[in-house]
Amino acid sequence: MVAIGVEGLKEKYRINEPIEFSIIIKGILRGNGLQRVKITNEMDAKNKIYDIAFMTPLPMESPKYTEQVLHFPLDKDRQAPIHAEEPGIYKLTISVNTDGLDRPHEIDRKFLVE
Secondary structure, eight states, rough: OOOEEEESSOSSSOOTTTOOEEEEEEEEEEOEEEEEEEOOOEEEEEEEEEEEEEOOOSSOOOOEEEEEEEEEETTTTTSSOOSSOOOOEEEEEEEEEEETTOEEEEEEEEEEOO
């Protein structure tokens, strides 16, 4: 079982307002598991305003319980600052590969840009 929490994400932003948030991941992760964070326009999933994938720090041969706190945008992130240039409803999707599951564990959080 994996728990994913999001802190600091507001319900409403203005166009071009910086979007910053933290993700808390607790659980047993696959050591070679790929975690992905993306933000898309709900009406057009191909319209991504943020998309990043990265490897977990755990060794491949020993899945174990871990806790991670990730702050976005990341340091030296080429996509920073994160912002939306168009109004609409946007969806933050967080995907984590966990031990024992064939597909990623995902959560979604929606927010409005006016």
